[in-house]
Amino acid sequence: MTDHQQKRNIISLPHSVFSADWVRENEKQGARQIGVSLYQLMERAGESAFLLCRKLYPDARHWLILCGHGNNGGDGYVIGCYARQCGIEVTLVGCGDEFTLPPEARQAREHWSNNYGPVLPENTAWPEHCDLIVDGLLGPGIQSEPREPYASLIHKANQYSAPIVALDIPSGLNANTGSASGAVIQASQTLTFVALKSGLLTGHARNVTGTLYYDALGLSDWVMEQNSSIQRVTVTNLKQWIKPRSPCSHKGDHGKLLVIGGDIGTGGAIRMAAEAALRTGSGLVRVLTRAEHIAPILAARPELMVQELTAEHLDTGIAWADAIAIGPGLGTSEWAKAAIKQVSASEKIMLWDADALNLLAISPDKRQNRIITPHPGEAARLLQCQIQQIENDRLLSARKLAERYGGVVVLKGAGTVIADENHHLAIADVGNAGMASGGMGDVLSGIIASLCGQGLSPFDAACAGCVIHGGAADIVAWRQGERGMIATDLLREIPTLVNP
Structure with missing residues (x-):
């Protein structure tokens, strides 16, 4: 030697x-x-x-x-x-x-x-x-x-x-x-x-x-x-983003989040996003969804405020909120399109996911106050290309999405890539194969949007959110294995990671 x-x-x-x-x-x-x-x-x-x-x-x-x-x-x-x-x-x-x-x-x-x-x-x-x-x-x-x-x-x-x-x-x-x-x-x-x-x-x-x-x-x-120009982010980075709270703080100090979605048959998506936001530390979370979902969501999680998604309730919610998340279970009906149009008029920090991205692909615009969280299929629709082109160079694809749509991009997948217009680029080195199941993206949306409401910048919220999400999945995998992991399994582990 x-x-x-x-x-x-x-x-x-x-x-x-x-x-x-x-x-x-x-x-x-x-x-x-x-x-x-x-x-x-x-x-x-x-x-x-x-x-x-x-x-x-x-x-x-x-x-x-x-x-x-x-x-x-x-x-x-x-x-x-x-x-x-x-x-x-x-x-x-x-x-x-x-x-x-x-x-x-x-x-x-x-x-x-x-x-x-x-x-x-x-x-x-x-x-x-x-x-x-x-x-x-x-x-x-x-x-x-x-x-x-x-x-x-x-x-x-x-x-x-x-x-x-x-x-x-x-x-x-x-x-x-x-x-x-x-x-x-x-x-x-x-x-x-x-x-x-x-x-x-x-x-x-x-x-x-x-x-x-x-x-x-x-x-x-x-x-x-x-x-x-590229940073690897892991759970060890959480302390730089998430600080201890003041003993004198109250619920209004920790972010008011408006979560919009859940068309008929997909109420679970909006419920998971909203509960993930609570577990991440949001002071108040209001859900706007179909009337049919109000009672089941309140029964499952009474800490949420839930109303029917109407134009009037949406105006009130946007004025009230510190941050907005739209898309989980939203669908692409006229009901969904009306909500997207109304939210688009706001300058508040917002996250668009799922069907909000499919509607964005149909009517693209560019804005700086938005985080988008596409999986490779949604990214391909947003860039009008094939999924394989996205996967062939995920870093370049994330950069292109940020250039075209503005704000912050979270390109989901193995080694999630976070990018913005200012050429910041990060790779989330967390997560496992157990996350390949329905609802995981809804939980991620709630986590990131919650952090935005709590005052993190959109890029930092996206990085921290991806780390919390993947880190929670890694804890679940350690405890029970990857196969059979479901999105709601992550909810009980999120508080461990948001209290570093």
Whole structure:
């Protein structure tokens, strides 16, 4: 173990996020600033990955290391050398020849060859059994579908029963967008280097990265000095947004929220949004809905104020409210369109969700006092494109929505993206697959709108709301598992998160 390694540990994930393009263009400057060469940086990466593999899989005695033609492959050669020094059996497969490699990777390959024998070509038969696979095939520079022989190697690795540790990013995953247009490594763990890349946190990334680890390779101070346009937000950020309350405060100090929706047959949606707002800390919540839903909602949650949605009640409610949420269960009938038209005249902070977004797609407008919370299907309607185009680059899609519709955008999904017109961008690194059930979006709407009513800026309310929502789901998953989670399960966990 080197002196550098003794002074350094793999640290928790940072909150600053960068594009892979930025890292590739600037890491040489960072290395120069701390007085190391790119080859020394590669040695650090390989050593870090080797130690992580040893920690995670101490009983693995035969490693299969797959090395591509870039610097990720160079990391793989370094790992192979460390493994052999420790008596581990290594099958090392390299793509291409040494003359196609960058200088640093070529040096690492030559060190392997001079000490441990030739690199096996990509068409080599693999051992029938190995304990661990290290993926150093394709790095964060890939922008398209993997070509041969990489596609075949990726498919072959995924078919093995051995766990896979990916270096920097799973091969085939776009490090900027989190999309995967072809073959992609299904990693058990991913160790990323220097800076956290945006493509590791959203899109298809959740399916393929496994547990994510990070090592700055000694560049953490330099990385912290850089301006990042993307922030990773988690439950650890809640203290910066949610402050203790004054012992002398009263219900009027904590936000009056008007919640509008719940056409016939969808009263549950508006009830969940309204109760989520109460659980998030709203002082008063008023619901405007169909007359048929008034008694059931009051019976279920008597703390709510519930009235029939009429033009008169809506005028009164808008004048009374500090913030407005419209859309859960709203439908697209004339009743819904009239409500949207009336709300649109207000300058108060508002959140539009669900059918309010479908109506917005029909009659688009741009305004600064609105948060919109589309899922990918609604986002595609708002941008008049295909869902796959949204998912291919979720960060760009969120930016486009903010440019076209103004205000703040919450693009829901695995790795929810929050964006505004001022080029602020955040990725909510919370949540789990149990959230793929009806009503989750209604709960999110209530949480975010409640925070707006309590005085947070729309962007901060959106970030904090997404973290509370996903964090509550993570608590539920920890307690009971993901399968069978329903939206109302989150309600009892919200108070834990809004009292950090």
